[in-house]
Amino acid sequence: MKRRNFIQQTAATTALVTFGGLGLQSFAPSTAKKITILHTNDVHSHIDPFGPNDGRNANKGGVARRAALVESIRQENPNTLLLDAGDIFQGTPYFNYYGGELEFKLMSMLKYDAATIGNHDFDNGIEGLYAQLPHAKFEFVSANYDFSNTIMDTHVKPYKIFIKDGIKIGVFGLGIELDGLVIKSMYKETKYLDPIEIATDMSRILKKEKKCDLVICLSHLGYHYRDFEEKASDLNLARATKDIDLIIGGHTHTFLPKPTIEKNSVGHNVLVNQVGCYGLYLGRIDFYFDSDKTKAAKGTSIIV
């Protein structure tokens, strides 16, 4: 991945030098770019589609079909990222028999770019998660799990930056508090850090220091807790922070028919999305960029 970024950057510089000789006119036409973000959450080992007799989700889901959909979107727009918001494991016998190997291998075949870690990804213990890492050709991001005293140390990054068509996209991960959800002997010395504080730091680093055009949070905090308003959730996160463009959520298996538009701490729009569970849906968000400032001056239109 790093190598590819480097090549892209080099190519951009070369193009620029060529332009330089042509004079000012070359800059007159504005350039429009489009980034597509595809996402899943809480797939819970649902690899095969639901059968025709399933009471709730008959004939829905299935990895092979998701693969076809992702591929067609990538053909339409190569500047696409595919992300997952955690709870990849647990839910069908595939997990019990193969411990997550098949899930990671298939996600690699679908060319997932990054995922964060859900509470159920600890269901075979932190060693069980670690043992499956060689099957994952994508990266895990989590900024508020401190794995430094565990076997996962150095295998999870707080964030990852992708460059697509010259657009810099910073993706960071957030996980839910494990105490009470997962037995301590499973997550061992994994330390849970305050997600809102961490997200405040992460978004500042990605937007201000790393100059990302887009900041995406992959969150397994849960959409919102009606009975526990104060509990860290995606909606609370959106409201309490700034510089995040999109929060891709999970955990609460919330089927949002369309992304929620929330105001952040400085009154700017943040999108919060979640596509339920079991791979029944694929979320899609397209971001359109233009180099012409006058077009952006009218504000960003959001069509959901």
Next chain:
Amino acid sequence: MNYKHFLFICSLLFITSCNEANYLTRIEGDRLEINDSLKGIDSIDQFIEPFRNQVNKNLDSVISYAMDTYSKTDGVLNTAIGNFMADLVFEEGNPIYKSRTGNDIDLVLLNHGGIRSIISKGNITTRTAFEVMPFENSIVVVELKGVVVKELIDYLKRAKRAHPISKLQLKLDAEFEVLEATINGNAIEDHNIYHVATNDYLYGGGDRMDFFQKSDSLHVLDYKIRNAIIDHLHKYDTINPVIDDRFIIIEN
């Protein structure tokens, strides 16, 4: 334009271009359903196939036989399927617990909601065990003082549900007050220690069984309930659990 001017313009352009901003003008969101209108990619399906065949072969292998259909809704305060579950947790869990601690399990308490499926009359396969117990919960044994076991009994009489129990005998009157509560035929003594087997979900406060948190010590058997069911079914070629008198109401 001399050479220096040209360079100056070039570097100006370079700086501008380097900082060429990308302004976000529009965002579109959509939710795409994965359904049978999409044709799956064959190579992905072919990759899954051997895994699927292996899992199905194993799941569909017959491991025992049910004499009848057992449902958690058949019975008032104890059910055949609940008794089957609680008794097998004792039978499969006790040898492990005894070999580790030297103690016997005194009673078992599971939860009615934890039985997720019926057992149908006829062949029982491994898949049945996954249906009855799809969760990954494991057996734990907690040491409770008699006074806390009385809280457990209080919970059972208030819940008025067929939470599966084993080795505990509980008789209530028509007003759901305790007439008799015994473990191995003996009354419960406040200061005695009782070894109570349950699962880690309930120990953690699931179904509001908060009394488990008052235990002095916790023993994790590293033995999943589902695996105990499978091991048990491998041992018995036929099962025939019944509703009995372990947890009943005595009408006046």
